[in-house]
Amino acid sequence: MLAVQIKAKEEILPLVSSKRIFIFECLGCHDVYYPVEEAQKLIDSIDQEIVGRATLDYLCHADYDREYIKAYAREIERAEVILVFSCGVGAQVVSSLLDDRKVYTCCDTLYLAGFQGLTAKEFDCDQCGECYLNYTGGLCPVALCSKNLLNGPCGGSQGGKCEVDPDMPCVWQEIFDRLAGLGQLETMDRLGPPKKWNVSPA
Amino acid sequence: MKTKSNLERVLESGHFAVTGELGPPASADAGVIRKKAKLLKGNVDAFNITDGQTAVVRMASWAAAVMGKEEGMDPIVQMTCRDRNRIALQMDVLGISALGINNMLCLTGDHQKFGNHPAARGVYDLDSIQLLRMVRDMRDEKRFQCGDEMAVEPRLFIGAAENPFADPFEFRVPRLAKKVEAGADFIQTQIIYNLDKFAEWMKGVRDRGLHERVKILAGVAPIKSLGAARYMKTRVPGMDVPDSVIERLQKATSKEQVSREGINLCVDIIKRVREIEGVAGIHLMAIEWEEVVPEIIGAADLLPRPVFAE
Ligand code: SF4
Numbered sequence: 285m286l287a288v289q290i291k292a293k294e295e296i297l298p299l300v301s302s303k304r305i306f307i308f309e310c311l312g313c314h315d316v317y318y319p320v321e322e323a324q325k326l327i328d329s330i331d332q333e334i335v336g337r338a339t340l341d342y343l344c345h346a347d348y349d350r351e352y353i354k355a356y357a358r359e360i361e362r363a364e365v366i367l368v369f370s371c372g373v374g375a376q377v378v379s380s381l382l383d384d385r386k387v388y389t390c391c392d393t394l395y396l397a398g399f400q401g402l403t404a405k406e407f408d409c410d411q412c413g414e415c416y417l418n419y420t421g422g423l424c425p426v427a428l429c430s431k432n433l434l435n436g437p438c439g440g441s442q443g444g445k446c447e448v449d450p451d452m453p454c455v456w457q458e459i460f461d462r463l464a465g466l467g468q469l470e471t472m473d474r475l476g477p478p479k480k481w482n483v484s485p486a
Numbered sequence: 487m488k489t490k491s492n493l494e495r496v497l498e499s500g501h502f503a504v505t506g507e508l509g510p511p512a513s514a515d516a517g518v519i520r521k522k523a524k525l526l527k528g529n530v531d532a533f534n535i536t537d538g539q540t541a542v543v544r545m546a547s548w549a550a551a552v553m554g555k556e557e558g559m560d561p562i563v564q565m566t567c568r569d570r571n572r573i574a575l576q577m578d579v580l581g582i583s584a585l586g587i588n589n590m591l592c593l594t595g596d597h598q599k600f601g602n603h604p605a606a607r608g609v610y611d612l613d614s615i616q617l618l619r620m621v622r623d624m625r626d627e628k629r630f631q632c633g634d635e636m637a638v639e640p641r642l643f644i645g646a647a648e649n650p651f652a653d654p655f656e657f658r659v660p661r662l663a664k665k666v667e668a669g670a671d672f673i674q675t676q677i678i679y680n681l682d683k684f685a686e687w688m689k690g691v692r693d694r695g696l697h698e699r700v701k702i703l704a705g706v707a708p709i710k711s712l713g714a715a716r717y718m719k720t721r722v723p724g725m726d727v728p729d730s731v732i733e734r735l736q737k738a739t740s741k742e743q744v745s746r747e748g749i750n751l752c753v754d755i756i757k758r759v760r761e762i763e764g765v766a767g768i769h770l771m772a773i774e775w776e777e778v779v780p781e782i783i784g785a786a787d788l789l790p791r792p793v794f795a796e
């Protein structure tokens with residue numbers, strides 16, 4: 285987890301209304317910056333049943349996550365929504381491991397010059413300050429779409445490849461497939477408003 | 487009528503519309519624009535002026551549009567998000583409207599990697615859907631993207647592009663719906679060679695009633711050579727050129743005959759898309775081959791173009 289800011293409860297509560305919740309919380313970059321109290325405040329504002337909570341270091345490390353997912357298998361099974369408190373990398377890793385589950389992040393990852401986390405390899409987070417993962421099935425269009433598109437694939441997406449670089453997958457095709465699998469394709473219809481680039485790196 | 491656009495007028499009066507396309511020169515040569523504009527005049531209701539197409543530096547779209555306007559035509563300024571942030575985009579929107587231009591096409595833009603300045607920094611502050619909504623709000627709400635109000639709004643007929651042939655196909659109708667929701671008045675599609683797929687997409691469009699909310703102009707283009715056809719088939723992302731098209735061209739015995747067959751094919755496609763319910767017109771792209779436009783439009787029985795009294 286890098287430096288994060290907790291999302292407003294107005295953004296999170298509609299995602300969890302009347303659903304059982306499991307929480308993943310990452311303290312791996314605790315020393316960098318993690319607003320413990322605000323995170324707890326958001327959790328306290330959720331009325332729904334919290335069926336389990338796993339707190340670990342380095343949620344961005346898929347091997348650790350697999351262990352925890354095994355250890356909490358029953359609770360995770362019971363939960364309808366998984367909430368993640370971590371940086372964008374951690375949230376992406378959890379989404380990828382639980383790709384048939386609704387996984388939402390409660391954090392916006394902030395820019396920290398020169399600091400890229402410890403285990404970020406397969407998953408990229410630009411630390412953009414305004415996390416989109418809750419609208420994209422946990423795949424990041426900001427770091428991975430060549431044109432930073434926020435409203436779905438461009439007209440050049442073909443055969444799952446990015447038009448800009450055929451060696452790269454089109455992340456919007458992956459987002460579409462993930463949301464289709466979750467039965468949440470209507471999320472693609474949302475008009476994504478202009479992004480606040482001032483909260484992200486120069 | 488939202489604007490003084492000739493294209494809007496043609497569409498609103500129920501005519502089958504024809505738009506063309508003009509690529510500005512990669513130089514400061516005004517003569518090229520005037521020459522091409524004269525070729526298109528009387529054959530199209532409005533014409534696009536590309537904005538650094540394929541990310542190659544060319545004369546500014548708005549400047550070429552002013553010249554086209556001076557030739558008595560109705561230009562459509564293309565505007566991409568590749569080179570401008572929301573500040574520059576809004577300044578250009580105000581400027582083109584003040585210059586008397588009536589139409590604008592909102593695009594994300596071809597990636598700079600494909601052009602002649604691949605080292606350039608791409609902007610992509612907005613995407614095409616956010617651009618549409620911003621221009622629509624400027625016109626209809628008299629508001630800038632930040633929310634501030636303006637005294638005199640830009641009166642632009644707002645267009646967008648859509649590609650029925652890109653992936654995922656199932657998202658291509660919802661994506662059109664997003665563009666309509668964001669504010670598109672008209673749509674120009676990617677060049678159509680695969681008529682079956684286009685017809686399937688149009689069916690999805692009709693099923694959602696989108697053809698009643700936006701004017702859809704089917705993209706068409708003549709093919710000049712076999713090389714060009716093969717290039718489009720294999721190299722251009724988002725293009726769908728069926729084998730049957732290549733085979734048809736292969737039957738021609740000389741270069742001239744291939745071009746001739748390319749023109750015939752284009753006319754056939756125009757006639758076929760015209761029969762599809764919900765298609766409001768065509769967008770004919772004959773870039774660097776503008777001289778064949780009158781012939782194609784004539785052979786497709788689309789001449790003369792409607793003329794309205796002032
Ligand atoms: S949207 Fe992407 S870049 Fe932005 S915080 Fe989320 S994961 Fe990081």
Ligand code: SF4
Nearest residue numbers: 429437438446447454
């Ligand atoms: S092909 Fe996909 S990843 Fe590439 S620019 Fe288009 S939408 Fe983005």
